[in-house]
Amino acid sequence: MKKILPCVIGLGYVGLPVFISLKKKFNVVGYDVNYNRIKSLRILKDNNNEFKKNDLKIKNNSIFTNKSKDIEKCNFFIVAVPTPLKNKNQPDLKYVLSAFKTISKVIKKDDIIFLESTVFPGTTDTICKKILLKNKNKITEKEFYLGYSSERINPGDKKHNLKNISKVVSINTNQKIIRKVKKVYNNVSKKIVISKKIKEAELSKLIENTQRDLNISLMNEIMILCQKANLNYNEVLRLAKTKWNFLNFTPGLVGGHCLPVDPHYLAFFARQKKFNTKVTLAGRKVNDSMEKIVLKIILKKLQSITNFKKKKILVTGLTYKSDVADLRNSLALKIYLKLKTKFKNLIGFDPIINKNDALKYRIERDHRLMNKADIIIVLVKHKFLNKILNKLKQNKKIILLFDD
Numbered sequence: 449m450k451k452i453l454p455c456v457i458g459l460g461y462v463g464l465p466v467f468i469s470l471k472k473k474f475n476v477v478g479y480d481v482n483y484n485r486i487k488s489l490r491i492l493k494d495n496n497n498e499f500k501k502n503d504l505k506i507k508n509n510s511i512f513t514n515k516s517k518d519i520e521k522c523n524f525f526i527v528a529v530p531t532p533l534k535n536k537n538q539p540d541l542k543y544v545l546s547a548f549k550t551i552s553k554v555i556k557k558d559d560i561i562f563l564e565s566t567v568f569p570g571t572t573d574t575i576c577k578k579i580l581l582k583n584k585n586k587i588t589e590k591e592f593y594l595g596y597s598s599e600r601i602n603p604g605d606k607k608h609n610l611k612n613i614s615k616v617v618s619i620n621t622n623q624k625i626i627r628k629v630k631k632v633y634n635n636v637s638k639k640i641v642i643s644k645k646i647k648e649a650e651l652s653k654l655i656e657n658t659q660r661d662l663n664i665s666l667m668n669e670i671m672i673l674c675q676k677a678n679l680n681y682n683e684v685l686r687l688a689k690t691k692w693n694f695l696n697f698t699p700g701l702v703g704g705h706c707l708p709v710d711p712h713y714l715a716f717f718a719r720q721k722k723f724n725t726k727v728t729l730a731g732r733k734v735n736d737s738m739e740k741i742v743l744k745i746i747l748k749k750l751q752s753i754t755n756f757k758k759k760k761i762l763v764t765g766l767t768y769k770s771d772v773a774d775l776r777n778s779l780a781l782k783i784y785l786k787l788k789t790k791f792k793n794l795i796g797f798d799p800i801i802n803k804n805d806a807l808k809y810r811i812e813r814d815h816r817l818m819n820k821a822d823i824i825i826v827l828v829k830h831k832f833l834n835k836i837l838n839k840l841k842q843n844k845k846i847i848l849l850f851d852d
């Protein structure tokens with residue numbers, strides 16, 4: 449068997465943990481077009497705050513690079529680039545297309561290529577394959593192996609890490625290649641689930657996140673209803689949860705790169721098949737509407753505090769979910785920015801986010817500010833807040849939106 453030389457393309461929330469798992473066994477090339485990302489990784493700094501210096505230390509010939517010539521010798525490519533939405537919530541595959549163009553320039557006979565980005569069915573086997581076939585080395589369809597492996601990494605979650613969660617790996621080829629694929633992916637996850645049909649694996653990823661989006665939206669809707677009906681949501685939930693098959697979802701601000709995006713990829717795929725889905729996107733409207741609803745609730749609560757305009761107000765928990773630095777599609781951030789335009793006596797505080805984002809959105813990271821505030825609004829409850837809030841609640845007004 450030829451020596452396996454893996455290359456991870458895209459070193460973000462998904463690609464970096466894959467790189468870290470693989471570098472323990474292989475000489476891995478970690479490639480990213482963002483030179484700032486490469487520069488900080490080289491000095492052992494992960495601006496996403498997911499990994500510490502020790503995790504990033506390299507003891508073999510693995511490298512971080514933004515130069516495509518460094519990936520020329522690689523023969524096992526893993527692509528983990530963003531898949532956002534463009535206008536009118538259409539899938540935006542531009543990063544996937546450019547990553548596959550990069551691979552097409554270096555592809556050789558017997559290379560194995562995996563896409564890990566979340567995509568609609570058909571992306572890997574049709575769109576990506578087409579790009580690879582336009583290669584200058586005249587490598588034909590039968591001479592390389594293309595697969596899809598969905599990513600279930602849950603940033604901020606220390607319990608479900610890459611090693612102990614199962615990983616779907618799909619490639620339609622012979623046993624010899626599957627053995628080679630397992631040799632690589634066994635270092636990423638201990639529980640590999642093989643799927644023969646790439647499209648089924650692609651679809652499975654979309655439904656995982658759509659199901660979660662829908663379940664949270666139902667809880668959001670019930671919470672709003674309870675408020676309107678003047679009923680205690682927590683008590684209603686306590687009672688419902690005593691049924692054995694009641695699912696434990698909680699209301700909240702849904703954001704990030706997955707839940708607000710993936711149902712649109714699923715609906716897009718359905719439209720391609722001339723099927724107009726009715727449920728898939730229903731949760732999206734409710735979950736997006738939480739921005740306005742929460743803003744209204746906060747304004748009402750503030751107005752009930754005497755002289756609140758003269759008090760020091762601090763808004764915290766601004767990322768898309770607890771204990772991650774990611775601000776993408778964060779409703780908490782949007783709510784904070786709206787509040788900031790309304791009140792001069794209000795500051796944003798979130799020590800979890802990185803320095804650049806803090807500067808960009810005028811968010812403070814100094815813990816002492818919590819002591820100085822009169823009113824603290826918590827949008828997303830990071831773990832560190834649990835202890836502090838208990839201490840602070842004696843002499844400050846705390847507005848806690850979601851207590852999970």
Ligand SMILES: NC(=O)c1ccc[n+]([C@@H]2O[C@H](COP(=O)([O-])OP(=O)(O)OC[C@H]3O[C@@H](n4cnc5c(N)ncnc54)[C@H](O)[C@@H]3O)[C@@H](O)[C@H]2O)c1
Pocket residue numbers: 457458459460461462463479480481482485528529530531543544546547550564565566567599600601602603705706
């Ligand atoms: N973040 C999550 O929790 C999560 C979980 C499961 C699946 N996913 C999916 O994984 C994919 C990646 O998401 P992410 O959160 O890691 O994104 P990210 O933005 O954190 O990282 C992507 C990286 O890819 C780089 N990049 C973009 N185009 C490139 C190119 N052509 N060549 C090389 N590098 C390129 C970017 O510079 C960036 O560093 C998405 O499809 C997402 O839906 C994300």
